Amino acid sequence: MKKTTLKSVFLTGLLVIVPLAVTLWVLGLIIGTMDQTLLLLPASWQPEKLVGFHLPGVGALLTLAFVFVVGLFTQNFIGQKLVTWWDAIVRHIPIVGPLYTSVKQVSDTLFSSNGNAFRKALLIEYPRRGSYTIGFLTGVPGGDVVNHLQEDCVSVYVPTTPNPTSGFFLMVPKSEVIELDMTVDAALKYIVSMGVVAPAPPLPVTPARHPVEPPL
Template sequence: MSFKKYLLTGLLVWLPLAVTIWVLLWLMGLLDGVFQGVVTGLQAISPETDAAFWEQLKHIPGLGPVLVFAGLLLTGAMVSNVAGRWWLGQWERLLTRIPVFKSIYNSVKKVSDTLFSSNGNAFRTALLVQYPRAGSWTIAFQTGSPSGEVASHLGDDFVSVYVPTTPNPTSGFFLMLPRADVIELKMSVDEALTYVISMGSVAPGVGTPPTHP
């Protein structure tokens, strides 16, 4: 009995560390792949005499994530002033004139602007909703409110929500629900995500119980 207990306790100690390292290694591999793709493109348009240099550059471990991170910081700093924003506008106008490419680019840009905007409301609030049927409750996140043609059919008193799946919250379902049917939770988004990923085994901090509207 003690053997099983010690084994599970050791697993609980090492599992979070192992998963964290695995995620970081996966992310580094992804960034390395992006970097090597850029280097390969530069190598294709460079003189053949520089081929050895580009090959050596591709095989430096960890250089990809460092340069990608530095590139993101540099880009953010450049577009934070008037001149940088003007060049960004010119670049975007060029990209939005390319057939097919412009549809994908505009869609991804709208989503990223909505999710990562500092003054946006997407994924700022955790909710309790009835899903997939009345009487069954799950955690969801408010992503905004219906707009355009959809809003004209539903009315104003609706909210857009994202219901994540467990244990992988990157997939889920998009729903539009009456505001009266959702309960706004006091827990933070991080606590709600932990609750979802752990399948309810890791309870968030106990606060004032919410009341049904």
């Protein structure tokens, strides 16, 4: 085999192994962290004491079950009242209150079933003229900020790559924003892959055919 062929085969193997290895490493890290939470339980309640051997991943399963039970409980009237009561208490705690409120607002926006956090994928010039990046429309500026803007602007979140959970919040003039013909999911995959996984080009618009009238 030629040198170029060996190189291409090796790179192909890396493209297959690296995502799998990273996925398994992240899963192992999460499961290990969840398992550590079981150490807070009394010794007689720990799974290893009950079954006599180590059960990896029990912490992750219990955490998922706990989240599901909390979500199920808070869907009824009593659960919603308790959540409202808990929010009112935490909001009045110094230092913790403002932090909790900020995190809750972000989580409500991102994870709400009727939310619309990332509305559209946009193309903007950032961080300088002639350099473009993908951002997401999150809304429009509000409050006193509007009084100091020179023109009509939109709120844009520009995620970093390959970790889109961190990024930059920008207020960009509406005239300088290009709306992309791609879904938010496709744009996120494009960003996370650092441009390697390019979205499919939009399908060409076929002009409507008018029925041919029969000759008179």
